[in-house]
Amino acid sequence: MNIHLDNLTVNFDDRFQLDEINWQLNSSQHWVVTGANGSGKSALAAILAGAGENLSGSIEGLPAKVGLVSFEAQAELIEAELKKDDADIMDVIAEGTPVHEILNPGDSNQQLIDELVEKFQLQSLVDRAFRKLSTGESRKVMLIRALASEPDLLVLDEPFDGLDAHTLEMLQQYLATLIETVPMVMVLNRFDEFPDFITHIAYVDNGRLQHRIDRSDTKAYNELYQLLHLKTTDLAVPTTDPETAIPTLDPTQPLVRLSSLNITYDGHKIIDSLDWTIERNQHWQLSGPNGSGKTGLLSIITGDHPQCYVNDIFVFGFKRGSGESIWQIKQFIGYVSTALQWEYKVGTGLRNVIISGFYDSIGLYTKATDRQKQIADEWLALLGMSDRADTPFNKLSYGDQRLLLIARAMVKHPPLLILDEPCLGLDDMNRQLVLALIEKICAGSETSVLYVNHHPEDKIKGIENYLALEKREPDNS
Amino acid sequence: MSNNYFNTLPLREQLEQLAKCRFMDISEFPDGVEALKGKKIVVIGCGAQGLAQGMNLRDSGCDVSYTLRQTAIDEKRQSWKSATENGFVVGTYEELIPTADVVLNLTPDKQHTPVVNAVMPLMKEGACLSYSHGFNIVEEGMQIRDDLTVIMVAPKCPGSEVRNEYVRGFGVPTLIAVHEDNDPKGEGLALAKAYAVGTGGHKAGVLMSSFIAEVKSDLMGEQTILCGMLQTGSLLCFDKMVEEGIEPGYASKLIQFGWETVTEALKYGGVTNMLDRLSNPAKIKAYDLSEELKVIMRPLYNKHQDDIIDGTFSRTMMEDWANDDVNLLGWRAETAETAFEKTPAGDVEISEQEYFDNGILMVAMVKAGVELAFETMTAAGIIADSAYYESLHETPLIANTIARKKLYEMNATISDTAEYGCYLYNHACLPLLADFMKDIKTDVIGKGLDLEDTGVDNARLIEVNAALRAHPVEAIGTTLRGHMADMKKIV
Ligand SMILES: NC(=O)c1ccc[n+]([C@@H]2O[C@H](COP(=O)([O-])OP(=O)(O)OC[C@H]3O[C@@H](n4cnc5c(N)ncnc54)[C@H](OP(=O)(O)O)[C@@H]3O)[C@@H](O)[C@H]2O)c1
Numbered sequence: 001m002n003i004h005l006d007n008l009t010v011n012f013d014d015r016f017q018l019d020e021i022n023w024q025l026n027s028s029q030h031w032v033v034t035g036a037n038g039s040g041k042s043a044l045a046a047i048l049a050g051a052g053e054n055l056s057g058s059i060e061g062l063p064a065k066v067g068l069v070s071f072e073a074q075a076e077l078i079e080a081e082l083k084k085d086d087a088d089i090m091d092v093i094a095e096g097t098p099v100h101e102i103l104n105p106g107d108s109n110q111q112l113i114d115e116l117v118e119k120f121q122l123q124s125l126v127d128r129a130f131r132k133l134s135t136g137e138s139r140k141v142m143l144i145r146a147l148a149s150e151p152d153l154l155v156l157d158e159p160f161d162g163l164d165a166h167t168l169e170m171l172q173q174y175l176a177t178l179i180e181t182v183p184m185v186m187v188l189n190r191f192d193e194f195p196d197f198i199t200h201i202a203y204v205d206n207g208r209l210q211h212r213i214d215r216s217d218t219k220a221y222n223e224l225y226q227l228l229h230l231k232t233t234d235l236a237v238p239t240t241d242p243e244t245a246i247p248t249l250d251p252t253q254p255l256v257r258l259s260s261l262n263i264t265y266d267g268h269k270i271i272d273s274l275d276w277t278i279e280r281n282q283h284w285q286l287s288g289p290n291g292s293g294k295t296g297l298l299s300i301i302t303g304d305h306p307q308c309y310v311n312d313i314f315v316f317g318f319k320r321g322s323g324e325s326i327w328q329i330k331q332f333i334g335y336v337s338t339a340l341q342w343e344y345k346v347g348t349g350l351r352n353v354i355i356s357g358f359y360d361s362i363g364l365y366t367k368a369t370d371r372q373k374q375i376a377d378e379w380l381a382l383l384g385m386s387d388r389a390d391t392p393f394n395k396l397s398y399g400d401q402r403l404l405l406i407a408r409a410m411v412k413h414p415p416l417l418i419l420d421e422p423c424l425g426l427d428d429m430n431r432q433l434v435l436a437l438i439e440k441i442c443a444g445s446e447t448s449v450l451y452v453n454h455h456p457e458d459k460i461k462g463i464e465n466y467l468a469l470e471k472r473e474p475d476n477s
Numbered sequence: 478m479s480n481n482y483f484n485t486l487p488l489r490e491q492l493e494q495l496a497k498c499r500f501m502d503i504s505e506f507p508d509g510v511e512a513l514k515g516k517k518i519v520v521i522g523c524g525a526q527g528l529a530q531g532m533n534l535r536d537s538g539c540d541v542s543y544t545l546r547q548t549a550i551d552e553k554r555q556s557w558k559s560a561t562e563n564g565f566v567v568g569t570y571e572e573l574i575p576t577a578d579v580v581l582n583l584t585p586d587k588q589h590t591p592v593v594n595a596v597m598p599l600m601k602e603g604a605c606l607s608y609s610h611g612f613n614i615v616e617e618g619m620q621i622r623d624d625l626t627v628i629m630v631a632p633k634c635p636g637s638e639v640r641n642e643y644v645r646g647f648g649v650p651t652l653i654a655v656h657e658d659n660d661p662k663g664e665g666l667a668l669a670k671a672y673a674v675g676t677g678g679h680k681a682g683v684l685m686s687s688f689i690a691e692v693k694s695d696l697m698g699e700q701t702i703l704c705g706m707l708q709t710g711s712l713l714c715f716d717k718m719v720e721e722g723i724e725p726g727y728a729s730k731l732i733q734f735g736w737e738t739v740t741e742a743l744k745y746g747g748v749t750n751m752l753d754r755l756s757n758p759a760k761i762k763a764y765d766l767s768e769e770l771k772v773i774m775r776p777l778y779n780k781h782q783d784d785i786i787d788g789t790f791s792r793t794m795m796e797d798w799a800n801d802d803v804n805l806l807g808w809r810a811e812t813a814e815t816a817f818e819k820t821p822a823g824d825v826e827i828s829e830q831e832y833f834d835n836g837i838l839m840v841a842m843v844k845a846g847v848e849l850a851f852e853t854m855t856a857a858g859i860i861a862d863s864a865y866y867e868s869l870h871e872t873p874l875i876a877n878t879i880a881r882k883k884l885y886e887m888n889a890t891i892s893d894t895a896e897y898g899c900y901l902y903n904h905a906c907l908p909l910l911a912d913f914m915k916d917i918k919t920d921v922i923g924k925g926l927d928l929e930d931t932g933v934d935n936a937r938l939i940e941v942n943a944a945l946r947a948h949p950v951e952a953i954g955t956t957l958r959g960h961m962a963d964m965k966k967i968v
Binding site for chain 1: 510514515532535536537538539540562563564565644645646647680
């Protein structure tokens, strides 16, 4: 068996589309297809059983006999049975097709069917009408039918769902005996359910096959784990600490108001008379080429730019230069940037790095409270890093550092979260991880996000305001 | 004519002032910068300390502006640029001093007398004059108008660190003091505390001390272990290695970065940890060398401390000031011409551990210098906390400057006073160690011990380890580093 999907775009009843899929499978491999709900993972598996309408690209090498188990297939079968019912003459009580007929449509190995019926403990049900079975029972029937059809390829979409522990274990053991003879593609959502014999993982997101990973690539495997974890767990953004709570802001005032802002370097104006207001609960994307003053503009807001004292700046209820301290400003802001990551060259453990977000400090200089530790641990759980609470920050991969700094920035639920090129320097997988986390934050809190990026593809759901800066030529000054 | 203030005090008072030093708890700063709120702070000079302190104070909510001498403004010197580019108001003495509630004198110590004489008549009745080093008051006996409050807030780090640590959300250890003769309203301490908070110092530890203890310990530290010992050590070790046939590029690099590397271990775990980085035989060797060095150099450390205490040092230095810095400039030029200074670091890889293994003598010199300076200061009546900061604590900071651009960078970064004292020490120390150096071979500097058998005598090792740990600088160091670590997890 050698299946080739080349740039394949497939439509499913105009409800859903898989785009430009490139995928190769051979008979020595066993795949898991995974992704969030609605990502298209079931559709991708179903293509192998001939589902969907090819719009472009090609699929080659599909085997003749594919054993498919899925909720969709199960539902179709049940629906067909119910239709038969309707078609019957009113006064004859329709029984529907009995289970044994469903199990053996004609040419299957009856001996194997009997063996499996026993294994699944369905003996008492073989003569019952299929449509009378419970969902769990009909699922077992589907499984037996697929296994006994002696297929060239087994496609099992969430085969373990709804099985009791005993059956689940039996099925896993049974599947393990088939690995030399039948290649398998399983759709699974939970990493802990991946059978040991799985050799490859396909990750689907938004109708696209985003990653194909060899399981022996531990790094990629772990990152995929984290990504799936972020995409699929319903963990909410952890609450914040009431004791270090940020003072409440006047709801009628904007978060930031810059009036005729000028920033000058060596007599050269990089920002000229900019007016900009960030209202509460607005999300903004700030873009512009290098040298257009993006970082300067941000540091004016955060108070790190000395020229914030010579401009008309109103932030979080303070007019800058009226006796406020920068720590009073910074308490309202969560901030993530590559520069921060470089500066954060410390051996502080991950938990303490997150807690340092309560104090806006690089490193932790204050004794953390139990409540703060607990919150930090919730964040670590959200990131899938619970087992690394005491790992030094500088031992983390680059992408994980970024995720952690986002958690640090969010830990206090700031009214404004500034993400300065949060995906810079990250590979594709880590980019998606970061974006997944940001989306979670945008959706789940009262924080306004100010997102700085010049990659249009890194769009974030929920951002509706845009400010584009242009690079100013030196003679404009 | 200057009149040494310390020498005018009765002995009882001298001892009392020298012994003033108390580590303040962070809970003693509940009022933050309140005492400075609504007050106008004018900084004189925008150099290393001036810029860093001013930026921190402004970021803490204080009203800060700068006054510079007329020529600096007219010529748009670096000090003028630093202040204006950072968005500060800059003005002449006449424009700004009369409006100031607090004047921070952050000009070079050598200029303090003319600067203070120029600004004092312009100062508001009842205003405050602050220093970051007490030389002018203590050694020159500067008399300040009776209605003015005089305080000192002295960060124990170079200006760059003062700013960087603040931005991280931390600070640097800071010494504060009130000049008791000038505290007419009794508000000196409150102002000094608020100022220390404004620069972030309270987060890293504040020592409440006296002008006298600050000056006498600061001078002692900087001219002996901090700068003098590193300069003398650099020159001696380099010449010895070259004489013994070691490639000059290697020798130059071993020294330039060696001080930084070995004192990094000092910063984290004191002298004990620095020596623990050596193999057992090397540790015993370093210990023996340092004991020998301490015997040879002790009279020199005593002389420096005595000259500092009785004012001989500042008097001779001020004579040089009056003589157009002939000595200082001559010594500076001489240093630039030394073989070490002129040989660039070679393009060779030296691992972190190799700096220890091949720099046993350097380790011994640091140990001897730290311990001698500490012992001499405490014997003169300076409290251990203060002696620790002025010796061991600052050594790695100075070593960093050598790593950047050798002795030139060190002498450019430190004050003229420190530089003068450093040369003084160097000139006395080089001949003093001449005989000692004759017996030195590459096993302790350049190549490391060449041993078939790395075994050592247990009894001897136990003795050495015990002696290292029993030194009083280790006890106070453990306590103070403990304070720091509680507050600052990353040292
Ligand atoms: N460096 C340290 O590590 C350190 C640590 C603690 C305390 N301190 C103390 O801090 C104070 C300042 O030291 P620093 O190292 O910051 O000095 P610095 O970097 O040399 O800066 C001195 C500033 O004063 C100005 N200045 C020089 N001569 C002047 C004069 N005659 N009149 C008016 N202004 C003059 C200079 O500007 P122009 O020449 O452009 O006028 C410059 O901006 C000293 O008391 C020092 O002991 C220093």
